[in-house]
Amino acid sequence: PKDEIRFDGKVAVITGAGAGLGRIYALELARRGAKVVVNDLGGARDGSGEGSPTPAQKVVNEITALGGEAVANYDNVATVEGGENIIMTALESFGTVDILINNAGILRDKSFFKMEPENWQAVLDVHLHGAFNVTRPAFKVMKQNGYGRILMTTSAAGLYGNFGQTNYSAAKMALVGFMNTLKIEGGKYGIKVNTVAPIAASRLTEDILPPALMEKSNPGFVAPLVLYLSSDRCPVSGNIYNAGMGFFNRAAVVTGPGTVLGGQAVPTPEDLLKQWDKVTTLEGGKEYSQLNDLVGDIMGAFATPSDDKGKETAGIRSVAEV
Ligand code: NAI
Numbered sequence: 001p002k003d004e005i006r007f008d009g010k011v012a013v014i015t016g017a018g019a020g021l022g023r024i025y026a027l028e029l030a031r032r033g034a035k036v037v038v039n040d041l042g043g044a045r046d047g048s049g050e051g052s053p054t055p056a057q058k059v060v061n062e063i064t065a066l067g068g069e070a071v072a073n074y075d076n077v078a079t080v081e082g083g084e085n086i087i088m089t090a091l092e093s094f095g096t097v098d099i100l101i102n103n104a105g106i107l108r109d110k111s112f113f114k115m116e117p118e119n120w121q122a123v124l125d126v127h128l129h130g131a132f133n134v135t136r137p138a139f140k141v142m143k144q145n146g147y148g149r150i151l152m153t154t155s156a157a158g159l160y161g162n163f164g165q166t167n168y169s170a171a172k173m174a175l176v177g178f179m180n181t182l183k184i185e186g187g188k189y190g191i192k193v194n195t196v197a198p199i200a201a202s203r204l205t206e207d208i209l210p211p212a213l214m215e216k217s218n219p220g221f222v223a224p225l226v227l228y229l230s231s232d233r234c235p236v237s238g239n240i241y242n243a244g245m246g247f248f249n250r251a252a253v254v255t256g257p258g259t260v261l262g263g264q265a266v267p268t269p270e271d272l273l274k275q276w277d278k279v280t281t282l283e284g285g286k287e288y289s290q291l292n293d294l295v296g297d298i299m300g301a302f303a304t305p306s307d308d309k310g311k312e313t314a315g316i317r318s319v320a321e322v
Helices: 020-031 054-065 080-094 117-145 156-160 166-187 211-216 223-230 269-280 291-302 309-313
Strands: 011-014 035-039 069-073 099-101 148-153 191-198 240-244 247-251
Touching: 011 020, 011 080, 020 035, 020 054, 020 069, 020 099, 020 223, 035 054, 035 080, 054 069, 069 080, 080 117, 099 117, 099 223, 117 148, 117 166, 117 191, 148 166, 148 223, 156 166, 156 191, 156 240, 166 191, 191 223, 223 240
Parallel strands: 011 035, 011 099, 035 069, 099 148, 148 191, 191 240
Antiparallel strands: 240 247
16 A cells, blocks of 8 residues: 555664564564664663573564564663674675664663662663764664664653652653753654653553553553664654553643743742742743754843844854754
């Protein structure tokens, strides 16, 4: 059918694809024609231990059995060399990389009071630094090609908070910040970057999801969104979506209209007390697509009706841009 979303001729790299969500993404992409690099270190749920080639190889075998094309990679996303090797595997096996799904993850839940530095660090290393380590070499290739699709995997724990997951929440929300700027830098090269917050039964969630939800949470229900955002039909960049059990919605950072306090003088804390509702309301709020949108609105708040200078002078350029 004309509307069918296909990946023929496309090369996809999926990290942590030996199990859970990543495995399903790999199988579904391959089923629709993509050549897939199945990366998985094969470690324990908390990232400890030696690792094993078995999970990644098994998924490759499954794909091959379906008549698809895939190659296994066992590198650790948490190291710079690991990230480079993963993309090297794509280049050596299939000549390029068009799609990168940053999915590898571990958990080390502890209430903050008991959060030792090593458990903080390990989680940041895999999720945040892992995404950096793999995205950096992939982005280079995509930039040359003038085409790319990059997905980050965040979590409702990061977007909204969840007891016992300060390390994980910090790492997952950091990926949103990473996307916010990468979407700008990638935009002119045809690279789209989006973020998915999945909900699915896996070994990461076996003791977290309520049993009633667990039954309905086949990772297959998340894959359609991941495939759409990975495809050449993807209509957006810089967006965040929740997905699970066939339910999908979009999450965003919304900024309220705000107000100027104090006139020409420096405002006092009491001014804030008096005008708190005006400061905090999200009514009439909007989504900004970059820092300069905020600067423009601040300038606009000071401009008199007949004065358009506010808008013209708005805009901060980063040194890297010039
Ligand atoms: P999973 O544990 O089944 O799969 C994660 C895979 O990543 C494992 O196979 C593991 O071996 C691999 N991995 C871990 N560290 C690695 C490293 N350093 N290098 C390479 N591979 C590594 O878990 P699941 O649920 O499929 O998670 C996938 C992603 O989705 C993770 O980023 C997770 O944080 C995220 N997520 C999952 C949710 C869920 O409901 N299952 C909820 C929110 C986010």
